[in-house]
Amino acid sequence: MPLDTSAPDPSAILREGHPLVAVDGPNFSGRTEFLKTFCARLREGHIYVGPEVYNALSGLTSTVRQEIELHYGDPLLPLHISGAVRELGLDSLLDQHPGTISGGEQACLSVLCGLALLPKGIAIDCGLEQLDQVRLSQMLDLLGRNGPPDGALVVDNRLHEWPIPVPAVPISALRRGPLPRPPAKPIELGSLGSIMGCMAPSIRIDNLCAGYRRRPNILRQLSLSLKPGIYSLSGPNGAGKSTLAKVLSGVLRPTAGAASINGKVAKLWREPGRLVVFGLQNPDVSLFEITVLDELRAGAGTGPAAERRVAGLARAFGLTEILTANPLSLPFPIRKRVSLAATLACPAPWYFLDEPALGADRETTATLAELIKEVAAAGHGVIAVSHSHFFHASLAGIPLRMHEGRIQEELGCRQ
Amino acid sequence: MRIVPPKQRLFASAIGVLAAFILENWVALAMAWGAVLLLLCIAGLLGRYLRFAVAVLVPLAVMLALTWGLVTQAPPGAPLGSDREGGIVFAAVVVLRVAVAAGILQLCLLSLPSRLLPGMLRGWGLRGEYFVAALGAYAVVPEIALRMDQVVTAYRARGLLPSGRWAAICRLPRLLRPLFVWSIRAAVQRADLWQQRALLLRAERLAAGTSEWSTARGILAISAALLFLVSAIAVRCKVFTW
Numbered sequence: 001m002p003l004d005t006s007a008p009d010p011s012a013i014l015r016e017g018h019p020l021v022a023v024d025g026p027n028f029s030g031r032t033e034f035l036k037t038f039c040a041r042l043r044e045g046h047i048y049v050g051p052e053v054y055n056a057l058s059g060l061t062s063t064v065r066q067e068i069e070l071h072y073g074d075p076l077l078p079l080h081i082s083g084a085v086r087e088l089g090l091d092s093l094l095d096q097h098p099g100t101i102s103g104g105e106q107a108c109l110s111v112l113c114g115l116a117l118l119p120k121g122i123a124i125d126c127g128l129e130q131l132d133q134v135r136l137s138q139m140l141d142l143l144g145r146n147g148p149p150d151g152a153l154v155v156d157n158r159l160h161e162w163p164i165p166v167p168a169v170p171i172s173a174l175r176r177g178p179l180p181r182p183p184a185k186p187i188e189l190g191s192l193g194s195i196m197g198c199m200a201p202s203i204r205i206d207n208l209c210a211g212y213r214r215r216p217n218i219l220r221q222l223s224l225s226l227k228p229g230i231y232s233l234s235g236p237n238g239a240g241k242s243t244l245a246k247v248l249s250g251v252l253r254p255t256a257g258a259a260s261i262n263g264k265v266a267k268l269w270r271e272p273g274r275l276v277v278f279g280l281q282n283p284d285v286s287l288f289e290i291t292v293l294d295e296l297r298a299g300a301g302t303g304p305a306a307e308r309r310v311a312g313l314a315r316a317f318g319l320t321e322i323l324t325a326n327p328l329s330l331p332f333p334i335r336k337r338v339s340l341a342a343t344l345a346c347p348a349p350w351y352f353l354d355e356p357a358l359g360a361d362r363e364t365t366a367t368l369a370e371l372i373k374e375v376a377a378a379g380h381g382v383i384a385v386s387h388s389h390f391f392h393a394s395l396a397g398i399p400l401r402m403h404e405g406r407i408q409e410e411l412g413c414r415q
Numbered sequence: 416m417r418i419v420p421p422k423q424r425l426f427a428s429a430i431g432v433l434a435a436f437i438l439e440n441w442v443a444l445a446m447a448w449g450a451v452l453l454l455l456c457i458a459g460l461l462g463r464y465l466r467f468a469v470a471v472l473v474p475l476a477v478m479l480a481l482t483w484g485l486v487t488q489a490p491p492g493a494p495l496g497s498d499r500e501g502g503i504v505f506a507a508v509v510v511l512r513v514a515v516a517a518g519i520l521q522l523c524l525l526s527l528p529s530r531l532l533p534g535m536l537r538g539w540g541l542r543g544e545y546f547v548a549a550l551g552a553y554a555v556v557p558e559i560a561l562r563m564d565q566v567v568t569a570y571r572a573r574g575l576l577p578s579g580r581w582a583a584i585c586r587l588p589r590l591l592r593p594l595f596v597w598s599i600r601a602a603v604q605r606a607d608l609w610q611q612r613a614l615l616l617r618a619e620r621l622a623a624g625t626s627e628w629s630t631a632r633g634i635l636a637i638s639a640a641l642l643f644l645v646s647a648i649a650v651r652c653k654v655f656t657w
Contacts, residue, residue: 040611047612055604058614060550062529062557073617075530099561117612251571273574284600285562286569288593299573328600346573 025171045120056110065094071116104237121150185318192374195312200228200349200381208257220405230397249278279343281354299346333359350381369394421538423633428523430640434647435515444511451518479506533622
């Protein structure tokens, strides 16, 4: 990407004493290319951490501890790195496999590993979006106090929600020429009501316990009553939001507790994805097909109604021009959009959407929230997980908060 | 706790495996197997070994017993149907050799704390790309298991895969495709990452910093392996008989 050398140089701002500078702009405005170019060509010794946080880890180690040690190159970590491990709450995860910790914890780890390389500077591309507010504050504080000598350059779609204001340089000031054409059309509102529609049943779960072999107590006697509508689920990283999604969608069998649908006892794990379809946070693990069209068709079923649903979703999500493209070849925000459309293509009464606006800029986040409202208006139940207050405010759903495996509070009922 | 150094670990296990293949007396092999099981139990590896035994050794034993004990009813080199008992003994010897050798290799490789793995590989003389390839080979199995779990989760989360192991087996070809695509994609991305972060050099540096090896334990391991080898040769040469 051609850089405008007369534009304000972020490194000049960093040199003025700001340890952290943001590059602001919408999706597809060249922010990622700027960061990569900045790191690779212009600034030797700078490290780039991308939005695909798991792939920012080496794949050579089997524990979080080894991953950090490998990046530093010595088992005796310097004080500021071992201090950061504690501050970010990773010390209780040191013996876990890096792939089994939650998305937010992986994001923390990938940035921490970047810092363990002791780079001159670090560029973080949307890597902080998966952090809860507490961890985000800790991470920004860490980058401020113990960041690299040349500072940190950050791209983030939630800049306006950050607890600490940072100087931001608009991307328009850093690049020359016209903006690149976005790979997909904008999201189109107002068409989902005609292709989606059902009468979602109410769900009740009582004293639910669930977990995994190495972390058996993720959900701890969780009780929840869900009536059709929109629920905004939030909570700290590792609270059990994704595990709740797995239990509700039938992917994970609970170790204790009971679920009922419209008052009748149900064994959700016997028919996974039938009552609740779960849209995973990481689009890369939920895209299987060769083309976008096949991806949408995969769960839609057969017949004219299914074809109408697929066509309608493709139009609504602005995917009509890329139906023959390989989903994995698309940029991260579009991959996330394809994954969301493919989830909604599955005809189920309830949808559990994990970070549906991940990687989306402010405008797209608001549009996605409107789209989800259309789905709920058609009679579906939707539970949306996000760390973005803006997304939750745009969604205007019933707020639910999880903490340590339980629903902490039902913050009010608007329906 | 200090542990057997890499080279001594390699030599001791090579000698042990050689001794297992020299032995052709099933009673002696069974005794050696008992000793290996005891060591695996002490090292806390018995559970993993038993899982291997159920998955590999039991089917192998059944197959060989059927072939040599029931179908040919004779050991190799003897006329068909001439020595049924000899056929079964031959099958037992083969299975016990594999069982002992596998146990020794598990003791050699799995008893090592994973933090010392880079040091062991470096101690074996692996450098540069070979070093990273060996290190990656260790991480690849849990990594693939993890990714397979993610793929199955994603399929089931969209209602594309009914519950149950049999359903997953029936749709294995469909599940393998995303796994294969992911492998290629992850390999390309990680190659870039390793280069950008100089992880090869860092891994070697990490390995060089290890200092938990015990020469005394190394000598003990080699002595035990040599004792096993000498005993195996003595049994083979019929110095001892059962």
